[in-house]
Amino acid sequence: MKLGFTILFARDLGPLKAFYKDAVGFRAGAEYPEWVEFDTGPAKLALHQAGPDDPETRGVGLFFTVDNVDALVRRLAERGLEPQTAPVDQDFGFRTVAYTDPLGNRVEFGEPLAP
Structure with missing residues (x-):
């Protein structure tokens, strides 16, 4: 079994996207208003828009x-x-x-x- 995605949930994707794309330098793949994927090799990192009842983070x-x-x-x-x-x-x-x-x-x- 291989890890496909690590998903980070957040109400505001902007700061996370800037960190992983601009600062760390990961290449963004699929981008949608509520979902951004980064190509990190066999496993992908994904950012997902959290709903109003979801926690800001899940401590990943x-x-x-x-x-x-x-x-x-x-x-x-x-x-x-x-x-x-x-x-x-x-x-x-x-x-x-x-x-x-x-x-x-x-x-x-x-x-x-x-x-």
Whole structure:
């Protein structure tokens, strides 16, 4: 089984779309007033307009694998983003760095460490 989408629900898609498209640099795919998809590889990230009775967020955490965490941190800093944590080598075999999106969701990027 493979993850097809991670969906973030929000009343205002504008700040989230700007974060993932303009700041992080993901390429947008299908875009509708209540739905935006980003091509993130085999699994897609989707933003969905929340209804008036839906919570602003569902506390989603995201993890993306990247080739070079330190290069990513430099690129995101050029776009005005500062990490929540400094890059660190983790016991589970990844060098990671964490950011927070406009809704407070944790967005973590990980580079596989050499065996």
